[in-house]
Amino acid sequence: MLNLSNFSSFFVANWKLNGNMAFINDYFDALNTKSQNCVVVCPPSIYIDKIKKNQKNIFAGAQDVSKFISGAFTGELSAEMLNDMDVKFCLVGHSERRQNFNETNDNIKLKIGNLINNNIIPILCIGESLEEKQNNKTTEVLTKQIKEGIPKISNNENTIIAYEPIWAIGTGLTPTINEIDQIHIKIKKIDDSLNNYKILYGGSVKSSNSKAINEIDSVDGCLIGGASLKIEEFNNIIS
Ligand code: PEP
Numbered sequence: 001m002l003n004l005s006n007f008s009s010f011f012v013a014n015w016k017l018n019g020n021m022a023f024i025n026d027y028f029d030a031l032n033t034k035s036q037n038c039v040v041v042c043p044p045s046i047y048i049d050k051i052k053k054n055q056k057n058i059f060a061g062a063q064d065v066s067k068f069i070s071g072a073f074t075g076e077l078s079a080e081m082l083n084d085m086d087v088k089f090c091l092v093g094h095s096e097r098r099q100n101f102n103e104t105n106d107n108i109k110l111k112i113g114n115l116i117n118n119n120i121i122p123i124l125c126i127g128e129s130l131e132e133k134q135n136n137k138t139t140e141v142l143t144k145q146i147k148e149g150i151p152k153i154s155n156n157e158n159t160i161i162a163y164e165p166i167w168a169i170g171t172g173l174t175p176t177i178n179e180i181d182q183i184h185i186k187i188k189k190i191d192d193s194l195n196n197y198k199i200l201y202g203g204s205v206k207s208s209n210s211k212a213i214n215e216i217d218s219v220d221g222c223l224i225g226g227a228s229l230k231i232e233e234f235n236n237i238i239s
Helices: 022-032 045-052 081-085 096-099 103-116 128-133 138-149 176-191 207-214 231-238
Strands: 010-014 038-042 061-063 089-092 121-126 160-163 197-201 221-224
Touching: 010 197, 010 231, 022 045, 022 207, 022 231, 045 061, 045 138, 089 103, 103 121, 103 138, 103 160, 121 138, 128 138, 160 176, 176 197, 176 207, 197 231, 207 221, 207 231, 221 231
Parallel strands: 010 038, 010 221, 038 061, 061 089, 089 121, 121 160, 160 197, 197 221
Antiparallel strands: none
């Protein structure tokens, strides 16, 4: 497993259901990874090998993993298989999976355990909907997602949390700098054990706001969706 303390910041590109061979070739021709930060690209899983073979200084990540270890589960990919492909990070519990694929906290807990057991660092995505925010339920929602989703085996050396307000994903909206800071501080206080976890922010990060977000003390990096598909934007964000 990678030593997270070797890096000061983490930039994780979530390509979702986007990209193809030609896109990947152009992307890696243009990608500029001279920074000392940890840069992770999570393509659709079928392209992980292609990402891994590029000559740039990045890590391959997956967007999801099976909660099962092996067996008759058509279409699934296990944590062991991802480890075989030298995957170092895996998103778990992204809001799109919670909303569109009935991802539950119980499943998330199993997935995180499987990943850690296979030396892959899970990036647990948590976040509230707009309605939950408007009803002052943010802390309650995040607490439930953390308490029910993080297994005992997790610690600050093997698990990362990404705070991604659902209303900020793909919308161009973001919380204020102060709001992000306050929520990250609150997350660390949900349980004593969370105090030293790396916490990333995700939701409409782009080159024009990434510097200010990354300068927040309680932010250890960013999870980037749409802007990670535009190589100039992504180069600016990670530089
Ligand atoms: C995401 O889906 O994880 C994400 C952060 O998306 P975007 O950057 O497009 O808001």
